[in-house]
Amino acid sequence: MGLMTFLRNRAGFILIGAIGLAIVAFLVGDAINAGKPFWNASQKVVGEIDGHEVSIDEFGPKVDQSLQQFKQQYGGSANAQMTAMAVxxxxxxxxxxxxxxxxxERLGLTVTSTExxxxxxxxxxxPLIRQYFGNPQTGQVDRNAIISSLKARSKDANLNKQWSMLEExxxxxxxxxxxQNLVRTSVYVTNLEAADDFTNRNKLASFKYVSLDYATIPDKDVKLTDADYNDYYNANKKRFENPTETRSFQYVNFSFKPSKEDTAASRAQINKLAADFKAAANDSLFAAINSDVKIPYSYMTRGKLDxxxxxxxxxxxxxxxxGPAFSGNSYKLAxxxxxxxxxxSVKAAHILIxxxxxxxxxxxxxxxxxxxxxxxxGSSFAELARQYSEDGSKEQGGDLGTFARGAMVPEFENAAFDGKAGDLKVVTSQFGVHLIKIEKQIGSAxxxxxxxxxxxxSPSDKTQQEAYKKASNFLAEVSGNTFSKVAQKRGLTVGVADKIAxxxxxxxxxxxxxxxxQDAYEADRGDVLPEIYTMSDGYVVALLTxxxxxxxxxxxxxxxxxxPLVRNEVKGKMLTERFEKAGAGKATLEALAQKLGRAVQPIQNIVFSNPVIPGVAQENKVVGAVFGMQPGKVSGPIAGDRGVYAVSPLTFSNPAPGDPxxxxxxxLPGLAQRALSGAFMALQDKADIKDNRVKFY
Structure with missing residues (x-):
């Protein structure tokens, strides 16, 4: 496929630099998050990255190109989620x-002209050149096509621009x-690390345990103090690092879903429409005028409709x-x-004039x-394509490869699928005049x-107006202190959107x-947001909480x-006291279980790298303790995630020696990737990043 064709089909994929960022995909991950201090930013600055301002003038077109790419990839029209992904x-x-x-630049990394x-x-x-100029079947790169395209760039401003972007x-x-290679060569795995990892994945342990779940103590019997909260918070402070600012809000949705009256009116309307459709002289025109969903008036294969x-x-x-048939949220007639x-499918080539x-x-x-x-x-179609065609496929002699229905505009598709192998067809489409050569037709359906x-x-205007009036009255009445109270009084459901970036x-x-x-990021905590927000099924009033x-x-x-975590920690201390009073660490496990009124549970063939007690939970501390003990010994109480345990190893089965x-x-690959990710996270943590996107999108 030619460079121009590739770029046209992918809606400027390269313009946003997405293709050339293979390393970035796993370097960035969730690491790129920054706060939103936008109050001093200029009107056009989407953000500032270590002193480099990103203007909406340059950022916006890239978002548009990325959005087009997502639309092609996922189909359908743009929506809020797709736009957010593009941004x-x-x-x-x-x-x-x-x-x-x-x-x-700091490391002195460059690409020479020879390289x-x-x-x-x-x-x-x-890999980009292989993607544009490679044969999908053989993987071979067509160097003649590359050289021909490079020569043509001096005469074609658009092609020259695309080549400049490709080179970059x-x-x-x-x-x-x-x-990537520099970072990867800086890490290695020692013999000890390799041996430990092999043992952790292959050494088997069988043990028995007795436990008391945290659920055995009712929550109401646990009184939490400020000291309990402080102890847990200080011991786990790293867990509370917030990588990016978030906001939470409550909301009430005043639904305007179709009423019974709306449904009855729609049913009457669709029945009349069906009668008119049956009698219509011009089927395609009737459908184009009356349908909410447009589909091409052309032959289609299975799987394209509801x-x-x-x-x-x-x-x-x-x-x-x-029809009429109702499914989803619509009536269908055909x-x-x-x-x-x-x-x-059809394999074809063309010359575009x-x-x-x-x-x-x-x-x-x-x-x-x-x-x-x-x-x-007897003239060569390929040579004529290279001489006369305006499409990027000219570099491949006009070859378009093999395509199914729906891949081409209707005029082109009809000619290619309605003809037969060997036919030459002249058709006009929105792109110009095509001379099509049908090379092969595959299959039949x-x-x-x-x-x-x-x-x-859809809801009627009356239904929507009634919902809007209710939302307006609610907005006028509530404040930050009365939002939930008024909603409860009116029998309204309060939704919660928690930690929204x-x-x-x-x-x-x-x-x-x-x-x-956007408005939530302009508001202060406790503010009722100033507008009534329109969703597809209702009007929303919200409170920033x-x-x-x-x-x-x-x-x-x-x-x-x-x-809940603090409560379990306190329960753990209470259950630990019960274990100690029952003789944990001194008596046999069976004697301990008898005093606690619990049964001893046997576990077979657990490995250190997968510390899951079957049917119970993942218990890292418990399984870790097992692998640190000698067979026959009884542990003291161990506060785990699900409860408090005492364990006694039975046997260990060491694996046969592996190949170091x-x-x-x-x-090594996993270690190298973690190193790459860590290196980028370090760069990001050190950088001064101001993210003002919420002002623009």
Missing amino acids: ENVWNNEVATVLLGKEF LFDLLQGKNPS EVRKQALQQKY PTVDSAVFSLPAGTFY KVVATKQSPD NPAKVGGNDKAVKLADSLKSLVQK KVVKIAYVEKNL GSQGFAPGLDNPRKLI EVRPKGTLPLEAVKKDIE AQQKLTL
Whole structure:
């Protein structure tokens, strides 16, 4: 596939630098998070990364390109979640580019002109060059196509621009590979580490235990003190590092889902529409005017429609009317216009002629007809494509590879699938005039052409107005102190969105929360947000309940979260006293179990690296204690995650000696990746990053 075709099909994928950042994907991870101090930022600054300002003028187009990429990848139209993904993708890319760029410069990493030449057209082509100019079947790179395209760049400004961006991405990728290699060669696995890891994964332990679950003490019998909270907080302070500012809010959703009256009115409307559809003289025009969901009026394969509709129309003969049928949240109507057998896929090549460059569409068609005659007389289609085609596939002689229905515009698709192998077809589409050569048709399956109408079940204006009035009255009445009380009085459900980051495109129970989140980041704790926010199914009023700044959270901010853990720690002390009074560590395990009124439980073949007690829980402390004891000994009380235990090892089964060299090779990739991730996290922690995205998206 040619460079221009690749870029066109992927909607500017390379413009956001996403292809060339293989290393960044696992370096960045969740490490890139920063606070949101935006009050002093200028109107156009999306963020500042170690002194480098990111302007919305440069950031915005990259987000648009990333969004187009996600739309192509996932299908459908853009939504809040997809936009948030695009924004996050571009921001992570910006942070990585700046921080890694500075690190490359500090380390003296460069790509020489000789190296760049070799990566572009030498014996060691970049993965990007292989992707653009490689044969998918053989993996071989077409160097003649590369050289031809490089020569053509001087005469084609657009191609020259694409090559410049490609060269920059190849250079970036090469620098990243050098950095990756540098970090990887700085780490190694010792013989002792290899031996320990092998033992931890393969040495088997069998033991028996007696336990008392924390649940044996009712929560009401445990009175927690400030000292209990402080002890737990101080012992686990690292757990309370907040990598990015978050905010929490409560909300009430005033639903405007269709009422019974709305449903009845919609049913009457769809029945009338069905009668009109049956009588319509122009099926495709009727569908285009009346359907909420547009599908092409062309032959389609199975699996393109709602499953119920799909199954029905593919079993019906031409001329049949289907519906109205209700599924999801919409009514469906369909006229089966025609059915036939058609190829599953087609292999074709084409020459694209731009009418604007040859004096209009008529002259473009005449030129295509002339080229068709030359091919029929024995001229090379590939050579003519290289000479006359305006598409990037010209570098491959016009070859488009193999494609299924739905991959091309309708005019092109119809010609390719309705013809037969060896045909030459001249067609006009939105891109220009095509001379198509059908090289091969593969497989055969039933296809149908249908006129399709889908009408969503929507709330009436009256239903929406009533919901908005309720939301307005609620907003006017509540304050930060009365939000929950008023909601409860009115029988309203209060939803909770907890720990929402400024860049998030989603929140629990809300499908379009971006404006709400933006306002939450402008508000103070306890504020009722100033607007009524529109979701797909209702109007929302919200209250900001918590602000968690970046950094170590204070005890008061996490007190509610850690309460169950603090309670279990206190229960652990209470149960430990019971174990000690029963003689834990002194008596046999059976005698201890009898005094505690518990049964001894046997466990077979546990390994250190997977410390799960079957049917109970993952108990790291308990299994760790087992592997540190001698068979027959009885432990003291061990406070675990589920309860307090006493254990006694029965037997240990040591594995046969492993291959140390092989074990090192097994461990090294994971160690190297952790080192790379750690190196980037260190760069990010050291950098001064100001993230103002919430102002713009």
